[in-house]
Amino acid sequence: xxNKTDIKYLSPVDIELRQQNKxxxxxxxxxxxxxxxxxEFLMRFLNEQGKILPRRITGNSLKFQRRLATAVKRARxxxxxxxxxxxxx
Amino acid sequence: MTTYETVFIMNPVLSxxxxxxxxxxxxxxxxxxKGKITNEENWxxxxxxxxxxxxxxxxxxxxxxxxxxQMINDFEVxxxxxxxxxxxxxxxxxxxxxxxxxxxxxxxxxxxxxx
Numbered sequence: 001x002x003n004k005t006d007i008k009y010l011s012p013v014d015i016e017l018r019q020q021n022k023x024x025x026x027x028x029x030x031x032x033x034x035x036x037x038x039x040e041f042l043m044r045f046l047n048e049q050g051k052i053l054p055r056r057i058t059g060n061s062l063k064f065q066r067r068l069a070t071a072v073k074r075a076r077x078x079x080x081x082x083x084x085x086x087x088x089x
Numbered sequence: 090m091t092t093y094e095t096v097f098i099m100n101p102v103l104s105x106x107x108x109x110x111x112x113x114x115x116x117x118x119x120x121x122x123k124g125k126i127t128n129e130e131n132w133x134x135x136x137x138x139x140x141x142x143x144x145x146x147x148x149x150x151x152x153x154x155x156x157x158x159q160m161i162n163d164f165e166v167x168x169x170x171x172x173x174x175x176x177x178x179x180x181x182x183x184x185x186x187x188x189x190x191x192x193x194x195x196x197x198x199x200x201x202x203x204x
Binding site: 032033035036037039076077078079080081082084085 | 180
């Protein structure tokens with residue numbers, strides 16, 4: 001007979017871990033053009049290996065995530081951003 | 090007349106006047122094809138984030154110009170033929186990009202005046 005004391009939750013308890021609601025940084029700040037020429041700004045959206053962070057982490061809207069991706073790829077083309085890096089930050 | 094923006098990287102072994110000469114060559118090429126230069130920026134010697142043709146640095150140069158579309162193909166061939174330029178990229182400037190470019194020009198000119 002299992003002891004009666006331990007309570008088994010049928011549905012997993014969802015713990016609010018991530019911040020409440022992510023916002024699209026570009027919409028909020030009213031930026032309309034992501035410039036591929038300043039790497040400092042673009043680097044915020046790359047992880048340590050130089051990969052583009054996914055939307056679920058940065059919270060970007062689809063429209064701006066695509067523009068960001070093209071800007072990063074253009075910056076990589078002219079060697080402002082690395083394709084592969086080990087300690088970017 | 091659509092506006093384009095070309096950033097190209099020149100070989101770091103070039104001397105100062107060779108860099109000027111290559112830039113002049115491309116500027117003349119645009120002008121001869123009825124293009125109009127709206128902005129030029131010399132970023133000078135910068136470190137590349139990865140080695141291109143076994144080089145770690147390069148002279149960056151930016152040319153913003155207005156031209157018609159057919160001219161761009163042989164402009165690119167011009168780059169391909171010139172071995173002093175190791176990397177180039179031509180980008181068409183759309184609505185938002187144009188507004189951004191103008192803001193950037195104003196900002197740079199004010200900085201230049203401030204110094």
